[in-house]
Amino acid sequence: MSEDGQRAARRTSRRTAILHGDHVAFWDSGPEEPGDELVVLVHGIAGSAQTWSPLLAELARRREPRRFMAPDLLGHGSSSAPWADYSLGGYATGLRDLIVSLGYRRVTIVGHSLGGGVVQQFAFQFPQHCARLVLIDSGGLGREVSPALRAATLPGAEWVIPVIADRRLVDLAASVGRRLAWAGRHVPPSAKEAARAYASLADPVHRRAFVHTARSVIDSGGQRVRATNRLDLADQLPVLIAWGTADSMIPVEHGHRAHELVPDSELALFEGAGHFPHCDQPKTFTDRLLDFLDRRPPAEWDPAHLAERISEHVSFDEDGSS
Template sequence: MTVSPRVRFADVHGHRRAYVKIGSGPVLLLLHGVACDHHTWDPVIRQLARDYTVIAPDLLGHGQSAKPRADYSLGGFANGMRDLLSVLEIDRVTVVGHSFGGGVAMQFAYQYPESTERLVLVAPGGLGPEVSPVIRSVTTPGFHHVMGALTLPGIRHVNTAALRLAHACRLPGTRDIDEIASIYDSFKDSHQRAAVRHVLRAVVDWHGQIVTMTDRAYLTEEMPLAVIWGADDQVIPAQHAHNVAALAPGADVTVIPDSGHFPHRDHPGEFVRLVRRFIASTEPSSYDQERLRELLRDGPGRRIHRARAGRRPVTPLTGRKARPLTG
């Protein structure tokens, strides 16, 4: 059984922030998805810590961090990460974001490019409208009260046991059910439910995702970017990986077969190998205000032809070994 590193706490703006810090070397900031916490990284965090200083916080409203009535927008989370890093005396990081945490990672890089060396997005939100109906249901008006009833002790124990049994039996469509069972169990905390509802209402409605980076993806020309997706993702479809290949042609995009929405948990060794390879093969982004102005003035339109000419393909993995990326 993997043991998570010791949880530490920092006070930021009067709110407790939980995080783990382990390892030494260049800094990786690991950002979990909605309704998860730093434990999502347990299968990979110690391996990554052999080469890097790894910071894995519980986002505000999640895990052991405070759950106040607060700003749960992407911008608010990006601000919180900048301020936590300031408290920890860390100036620059490679940001690794999973699912909603991928959206926070993109927002962090957009707001604080001078603090961002690279981006690694893991099954991220913000690259297309499609998202699981389960996620969309959280934004409906009756969610808080219905889930309150469904997480009463007896009902919750039966339902979580049933979900985990379905996962153990490998029934069709149950790849990520074990993780979903943990999320469901966490909803017994009314403050957690309220925070998650506020988070999702900022980025999702009944029609799907409403926040996108597609109009600003061209700015990643100056930011090393890797995207890792599970081919069997039933939360955010892996077809969005092809959107990345079109929007940010210089990105390293890998789709892992036999993997769902949590590729870092399904295939931790492969995930760590991909992250290490990406970092070793790229130079940290160097913030240049004049270059940013040039990109903004040109906009995405003038880069379409060059983007098509230099596009990297999406790299599927065969078994557990990746083919080298080309481009």
């Protein structure tokens, strides 16, 4: 019997956890008897776990034995949108709580766009829980970002977004997209995912969370949160950096820069893909991700090594005071 034939069929279910009184929705995908390895998929701003559907479908087709979990971050998708901490640190803490609640100590964590910033923060904040790191068209690696995201941080954005995200305009845009598809015009999956995120802003609760989240990481000049000054601290982790070469939201140069900063990291470029390479090229992306997971075993956490690396970033001035 082939290796694929020996693998158990996968199941994908929609689940909800109540963490600290908030509902956190997530997709749970894996074999009937999942093993010890968990891969966590973290979506981008205004997105949801739905963005991982093409990847989850590929995993099911291949009967991949690892367990994958894709949550809706607070304020996104079907999760609660409370008055809460929508910073990278707040999201990272929520992920930690969900992961340990599922019974896992160390996980591979994958982040797309804003989710890339979240998982970098997770790796820095909770290194004892991070076994591998995968960044997809990630935020936090440079100043440049699309004008649309910068505009969301400007004064008065709360009143402008309801106009441009009015449900009637969203429905009209969706209708145009369907007509283009009916006429045989190809609509890239990246464009569809961006439209899905845009449509979510018609809901005032999601819109409020979007503005809070955007302002925590972006200002009028671009991204104001960066990991590049400490990204080399991830040198004990297997790191994969994936990017669509045609990304118009976050330039591919950020991926090249991150690859140079992280020793022994891997860079995977998806030619012609946009901001969502896992949607534009799901088969190729799944091939590359699973190859990385198969070749690079989970790292063990070495607190002494991390302390030594942090100390290399620090110097103290002697002021002569007694």
